[in-house]
Amino acid sequence: MDMETITENEKVRVAKKIKKMFGHIDQRTAEYCPIRDVMALASDKWSILIVLYLGYYPILRFNELKKKVYGISNKVLSEKLKFLxxxxxxxxxxxxxxxxxxxxxxxxxxxxxxxxxxxxxxxVTQYSDIILANRKKSGKSTTKVF
Structure with missing residues (x-):
């Protein structure tokens, strides 16, 4: 699968968006970064799976979520649900x-x-073949399945 070519204009546009997000924050002295703070919770593997399952099954009880989010402990599930x-x-x-x-x-x-x-x-689905091929090339082909 070939990746679409990213043009220089698109790269410049993305860089400007990122600068707008971070330009006002001095990373050396900032104790709080809203992007890092929000993304840390919203993008961890457990939170993503919880949100995806609640998107598919409109209402779930704790034990139903625990069965669907395979491998999560009661403690971590309870924590993630409270934060979400x-x-x-x-x-x-x-x-x-x-x-x-x-x-x-x-x-x-x-x-x-x-x-x-x-x-x-x-x-991820569209480019998983490329990701797996790159891992294999780099010798990092083993992944932890959750």
């Missing part, structure tokens, strides 16, 4: 039943993030 809820990606509904029932679903904000994730996952 606090940032507004998902909502948590508690039903005062015995036993207590808790359901999670994406908010409108979470759905807007899901759209961006889908763009990225489509890109």
């Amino acid at each position: 809820e606090a940032d507004g990606y998902l909502s948590r509904t508690l039903y005062p039943e015995v036993p207590i029932r808790v359901e999670y679903e994406l908010t409108d904000f979470g759905h807007s993030y899901l759209q961006k994730l889908l763009d990225l996952t489509e890109w």
Whole structure:
């Protein structure tokens, strides 16, 4: 699969966007970088999988999510759900039943993030052959499957 050629104009346009994002921040003294802070949570493998599964299954309970997000511990899942809820990606509904029932679903904000994730996952799918070939060439062909 051949990659599309990136023109110099496109590279310049991207560089300008990045400068606009970071130009006002002195990286040597900044204690807080909003992009790094938000991306650290929103782009880790567990959060991405949680958002993708909640995009496919509109409402999931904790144990259903745990089964779908294979390999995640209860502690990490609970942590990620709290952070995603606090940032507004998902909502948590508690039903005062015995036993207590808790359901999670994406908010409108979470759905807007899901759209961006889908763009990225489509890109990964489109170029996975190239990525795997490059890994093989570099001797880094083993990957950890999660």
